[in-house]
Amino acid sequence: MTEATGVIFDIQHFSLHDGPGVRSTVFFKGCPLTCTWCSNPESQHHAPEIMYYQSTCTVCGACIAACPHGALSLGDGAVERDNGRCQQCGACAAVCRARARTFSGRTMSVDEICTEVREHWRIFMQSGGGITCSGGEALAQPAFLYALLTELHDNLGFHTCLDTTGCVPWKTVETMLPQLDLILLDIKHMDADMHKEGTGSGNDVILDNAARLGRLGFPVTVRLPLIPQFNDGLQNLEQMGEFMQTHGLSSVEIMPYHEFGRSKYSALQMDYQVPSSQPPATSLAVDTLKHYGMDVTVHGE
Numbered sequence: 001m002t003e004a005t006g007v008i009f010d011i012q013h014f015s016l017h018d019g020p021g022v023r024s025t026v027f028f029k030g031c032p033l034t035c036t037w038c039s040n041p042e043s044q045h046h047a048p049e050i051m052y053y054q055s056t057c058t059v060c061g062a063c064i065a066a067c068p069h070g071a072l073s074l075g076d077g078a079v080e081r082d083n084g085r086c087q088q089c090g091a092c093a094a095v096c097r098a099r100a101r102t103f104s105g106r107t108m109s110v111d112e113i114c115t116e117v118r119e120h121w122r123i124f125m126q127s128g129g130g131i132t133c134s135g136g137e138a139l140a141q142p143a144f145l146y147a148l149l150t151e152l153h154d155n156l157g158f159h160t161c162l163d164t165t166g167c168v169p170w171k172t173v174e175t176m177l178p179q180l181d182l183i184l185l186d187i188k189h190m191d192a193d194m195h196k197e198g199t200g201s202g203n204d205v206i207l208d209n210a211a212r213l214g215r216l217g218f219p220v221t222v223r224l225p226l227i228p229q230f231n232d233g234l235q236n237l238e239q240m241g242e243f244m245q246t247h248g249l250s251s252v253e254i255m256p257y258h259e260f261g262r263s264k265y266s267a268l269q270m271d272y273q274v275p276s277s278q279p280p281a282t283s284l285a286v287d288t289l290k291h292y293g294m295d296v297t298v299h300g301e
Contacts, residue, residue, distance in 0.1 A: 006144030009042055009105045009136070011113070013120055017299055019161035019182055021129025024117040028138040028145070029105045032167045034200040035188065036273040037227050039261030043136035048105030050088055051267040054078045057100035063092035083269070110148050114156065121158075130159030130181070139168040142175070149179035163223075166206040173209050182219045184253070185210055189231045190239040198230050207243065214247035221251040223299075224285065228257055232280040234288065241292030252289050254282050255299045 010027040018025045030046030042049060063079055064072045071085035072092060090103040117131055124130050131152050138145045139162070153160045162176065163184040187210060188203070189195040195203040213220045222244060226232050244250065257279045265272040282298050289296045 004144050004147035005107050005109045006141045007105050008108045018132040021127035022123050023129040023132050025132045025134050028135040028141055030140045031135055031137040033165050036198055041264050041268055041270055042104040051102045051104050053100050053267050056098050058098045062095045063101055066091045066095045110151050114151050132161040132163055134163035137165050139164055139172050142172050153179040166209045167201055170209055184221050184223050186223045190236050211247040214249040221253050222249055223253045223255055225255040226257055226280055226285055228280045237285055237288040241289050245292045250295055252294045252296045253299055254285050256282055
């Protein structure tokens with residue numbers, strides 16, 4: 001096996017909604033987008049980060065004593081952090097018995113990941129499952145991703161899936177295709193300006209990659225995160241249906257909006273920018289995309 005390494009922030013086993021069958025999902029750290037609704041904000045930065053959940057903190061002071069940089073101090077019912085001094089070394093998380101401080105992100109080798117996921121090979125074989133590389137954006141660590149996919153797909157024979165934003169050069173995507181069986185590709189908005197407003201980046205590269213994959217006939221499921229007052233309107237849905245129809249894409253998975261990751265924002269000292277709202281009804285999206293001949297599913301159903 002290769003000793004190539006990458007930064008991973010989680011590996012979830014027994015995943016049921018990240019591709020066919022029962023899967024292990026490997027979450028890569030780092031992403032070119034900064035989606036305002038992101039349920040894994042710890043995935044956005046490549047480097048490991050400290051997360052602090054004040055509600056579970058017992059204010060025991062162990063983290064203050066352990067910090068080698070003097071970045072922590074006792075505040076009003078909480079432990080405060082001086083971001084100028086904090087080096088994200090993880091010493092505070094290592095001594096936190098309440099797990100109020102956790103360290104998100106660790107360097108792992110291809111060998112380490114394969115050893116862990118290989119334990120579940122019987123479940124993969126029996127269920128038609130395999131491994132999904134997600135994020136963050138796995139394609140933001142292309143050399144490591146390629147080495148991992150090669151081992152998983154070519155050498156171990158696992159079904160491999162890539163869950164991606166598609167916001168990378170086509171050459172990066174193309175390089176991975178021989179080691180992949182399926183791509184889950186997010187299309188968040190058809191309008192470039194609206195896409196940039198919601199994600200921090202335009203959508204030209206994403207749509208170009210989607211069109212190229214469609215022309216190749218590569219197995220792709222487009223994922224639409226349905227965000228209230230952002231991309232759930234009829235015009236955007238119709239444009240998406242027309243685009244997919246034009247470029248030979250036919251499978252769509254609607255990802256209903258949720259706030260499951262909201263607590264992570266305060267843990268990372270970030271602002272949650274999507275106002276509280278009831279999730280938009282999926283019926284309009286389902287009916288509109290089916291009108292254009294799409295095979296539509298709703299995530300989790």
